[in-house]
Amino acid sequence: MSLDDRxxxxxxxxxxxxxxxxxxxxxxxxxxYETAPIGLAFLTPDCRYLHINQRLTEICxxxxxxxxxxxxxxxVPALADAVESIVRSIMETGEPVTGVEVAGQRPDLTGERFxxxxxxxxxxxxxxxxxxxxxxxEITERKRADAALRASERQFHTLADSIxxxxxxxxxxxxxxxFNSHWRAYMGLSGQETSSRDWTTTLDPASAVGAVDRWxxxxxxxxxxxxxxxxxxxxxxxxxxxxxxxxLRDPAGGIERWIGTHVDISEQKNRExxxxxxxxxxxxxxxxxxxxxxxxxxxxxxxxxxxxxxRERFSERLKALSDCHDLLAKDQWHGATFGDLLTAQMKPFxxxxxxxxxxxxxxxxxxxxxxxxLGLAFHELATNASKHGALSMPQGVVSIRWLLNEATDxxxxxxxxxxxxxxxxxxxxxxxxxxxERIVPGMLKGSGKLIFAPSGVSWTFEFPAAPNADx
Numbered sequence: 001m002s003l004d005d006r007x008x009x010x011x012x013x014x015x016x017x018x019x020x021x022x023x024x025x026x027x028x029x030x031x032x033y034e035t036a037p038i039g040l041a042f043l044t045p046d047c048r049y050l051h052i053n054q055r056l057t058e059i060c061x062x063x064x065x066x067x068x069x070x071x072x073x074x075x076v077p078a079l080a081d082a083v084e085s086i087v088r089s090i091m092e093t094g095e096p097v098t099g100v101e102v103a104g105q106r107p108d109l110t111g112e113r114f115x116x117x118x119x120x121x122x123x124x125x126x127x128x129x130x131x132x133x134x135x136x137x138e139i140t141e142r143k144r145a146d147a148a149l150r151a152s153e154r155q156f157h158t159l160a161d162s163i164x165x166x167x168x169x170x171x172x173x174x175x176x177x178x179f180n181s182h183w184r185a186y187m188g189l190s191g192q193e194t195s196s197r198d199w200t201t202t203l204d205p206a207s208a209v210g211a212v213d214r215w216x217x218x219x220x221x222x223x224x225x226x227x228x229x230x231x232x233x234x235x236x237x238x239x240x241x242x243x244x245x246x247x248l249r250d251p252a253g254g255i256e257r258w259i260g261t262h263v264d265i266s267e268q269k270n271r272e273x274x275x276x277x278x279x280x281x282x283x284x285x286x287x288x289x290x291x292x293x294x295x296x297x298x299x300x301x302x303x304x305x306x307x308x309x310x311r312e313r314f315s316e317r318l319k320a321l322s323d324c325h326d327l328l329a330k331d332q333w334h335g336a337t338f339g340d341l342l343t344a345q346m347k348p349f350x351x352x353x354x355x356x357x358x359x360x361x362x363x364x365x366x367x368x369x370x371x372x373x374l375g376l377a378f379h380e381l382a383t384n385a386s387k388h389g390a391l392s393m394p395q396g397v398v399s400i401r402w403l404l405n406e407a408t409d410x411x412x413x414x415x416x417x418x419x420x421x422x423x424x425x426x427x428x429x430x431x432x433x434x435x436x437e438r439i440v441p442g443m444l445k446g447s448g449k450l451i452f453a454p455s456g457v458s459w460t461f462e463f464p465a466a467p468n469a470d471x
Contacts, residue, residue: 029051030051033051033052033053034053034054036053036055037055038055038135038136038137038138039052039053039055039056039057039058039059039115039134039135039136039137039138040052040053040055040056040133040134040135040136041053041056041067041133041134041136042122042131042132042133042134043072043083043087043131043132043134044130044131045087045091045129045130045131045132046071047071047072047073047080047083047084047087048069048070048071048072049067049068049069049070049071049072049075050068050131051068052064052067052068055136055138056134056136058104058113058138059076059102059104059105059113059115059136060075060076060104060105061105062075072084076105078105079102079105082100082102086100086119086132087119087132090119090120090121090129090132091121091129094121094129095121096118096119096120096121097118097119098118098119099116099117099118100116100117100118100119101114101115101116101117101139102114102115102116102117102136112140113138113140114138114139114140114143115136115137115138115139116136116137116139117134117135117136117137118134118135118136118137119132119133119134120132120133120135121133157178157180160180161180161181161182163182164182164264165180165182165261165262165263165264166179166180166182166183166186166231166241166261166262166264167179167180167182167183167259167260167261167262168180168183168199168259168260169257169258169259169260170197170199170257170258170259170260171257171258172254172255172256172257172258173219174198174215174219174258175197175198176197176198176199176260177197183262186231186233186234187202187233187234188233188234188235199260200212200215202231202232203229203230203231203232204229204230204231204232204238206230207227207229207230211227211229211243214227215245218245222247222249222255223247224244224245224246224247225243225244225245225246225260226242226243226244226245227243228240228241228242228243228265229241229243229262231243231262239264239266240264240265240266240269241262241263241264241265242262242263242265243260243261243262244260244261244263245258245259245260245261246258246259288369288372288443289321289372291443292321292372292373292376292439292443293318293321295434295439296314296317296318296321296376296431296435297314299431299434299435300313300314300317300431301314302431303430303431313431316379316383317376317379319348320345320375320376320379321372321375321376323344323345323375324336324341324344324345324371324372324375324376325372326344327340327341327344327371328368328371334365335365335366335367335368335370335371336365336366336371337363337364337365337366338361338363338364338366338402339359339361339363341366341371341374341375341378342359342378342400344375345375345378345379345382346359346378346382348382349382349383349385349386349391355397356390356391356394356396356397356398357391357397357398357400358397358398358399358400359399359400359401360400360401361400361401361402361403362402362403362404364402364404364411364465366411367466369443369444370411370444370463372443373439373440373443373444374413374440374444376435376439376440377435377436377440377459377461378415380431380432380435380436381415381432381436381457381459382398383432384432384457385398385417385420385457388421388423389417389420389421389423389456389457390417390418390419390420390456390457391417391420392420392421393419393420393421395419395420396417396418396419396420396421397417397418397419397420398415398416398417399414399415399416399417399418400413400414400415400416401413401414402414404465405462409464409465409466410462410463410464410465411462411463411464411465412460412461412462413448413459413460413461413462414458414459414460415457415458415459415460416456416457416458416459417456417457417458418455418456419456420456422454422455423452423453423454423455423456423457424452424454425452426452433450436448436450436459436461437450440461441461441463444463444464445463445464446461446462446463446464447461447462447463448460448461448462449461
């Protein structure tokens with residue numbers, strides 16, 4: 001039973017003849033009209049106001065006295081057609097009309113106000129319809145709240161579509177009712193098409209069981225779900241996502257909805273993998289470099305006559321290794337060209353443009369290990385040439401050639417000195433011999449020959465272009 005029916009029944013219970021009296025003379029009914037929290041009115045069959053309370057007059061702003069005895073068309077002309085149609089329907093059918101929304105008709109107010117109205121027939125002692133009881137509940141705040149909610153949802157949907165994440169919303173039971181555009185694009189959905197209402201059906205089978213169990217537990221306990229998971233894309237492949245699902249609660253703390261987000265972490269995973277690779281590679285290279293340094297230190301000590309000579313020779317060799325390191329650092333340890341390596345190692349002895357050093361070869365990028373080893377070899381050869389060989393005389397020439405044999409994928413190096421002093425083979429093998437004949441071939445899996453011919457020192461060496469290749 002509607003509120004206005006309850007009012008009518010209450011009035012009849014107190015005074016059965018209330019409807020036979022002018023409404024303003026029925027005290028009980030007048031008290032109800034004046035204190036009711038909603039708008040109330042009684043209309044005659046010809047749509048004239050027999051009674052109306054103050055709350056209902058807020059629709060048009062005309063006082064109670066300005067309504068009594070006057071027709072709807074006189075007081076609210078904009079609503080007259082609708083009201084007359086409702087009253088006519090009730091008079092013809094005897095059935096109430098409910099849920100009719102009415103907007104305020106007050107030009108003096110800037111803000112809109114709205115009411116929901118209920119219209120019920122009032123019958124006389126013989127059963128004929130003698131008028132229509134009207135009850136009106138203001139719903140302005142409700143409509144504002146609904147409009148604000150719709151605006152908030154539109155704003156959320158716009159925001160969810162603008163961020164580079166897969167987003168969805170689900171009811172309290174976990175059933176999805178909305179996806180953002182990125183989810184549709186990732187899943188290959190079009191228009192209003194939806195995939196499953198259960199997001200776990202897109203998971204990689206390898207991780208689905210554990211993820212589903214945890215999601216079920218979160219639904220029971222109302223706790224946040226967070227895992228790194230693989231989601232199936234429209235092409236059938238799987239990509240890693242950081243998946244997070246949080247509950248949205250009502251003021252009482254109950255769960256109203258769930259909102260799920262999936263952040264693509266493919267690039268992050270690739271970076272992590274690349275970092276692990278770099279760390280492993282640097283660790284490997286550091287071990288190799290330390291092996292070289294330890295060998296340099298040991299062999300320098302073996303062939304030094306005193307501490308001063310040891311310090312001087314060892315510092316020069318570390319400087320050669322340092323120059324190699326600087327070259328590699330410029331290109332993030334991807335390698336260095338043969339030409340750049342020679343420029344760095346020959347600079348302490350003579351500039352290449354003075355004519356004594358004739359270097360030529362194709363642009364070959366050496367891997368870091370080859371840079372360190374060849375750099376040390378060239379340093380030893382150049383040091384020997386500057387003290388005892390071709391670079392110790394103005395007319396002396398050092399010819400350096402290199403090439404890549406594409407058939408065998410091996411790099412060939414040739415160092416040859418000429419026009420220098422007559423070469424006498426050394427009586428004992430020093431550190432340079434150890435570097436060129438043992439350390440470099442061992443580290444690079446190569447082979448070579450160092451010859452002390454009377455006309456000048458020559459060194460030929462070949463090694464695999466690809467690191468870790470078989471010799």
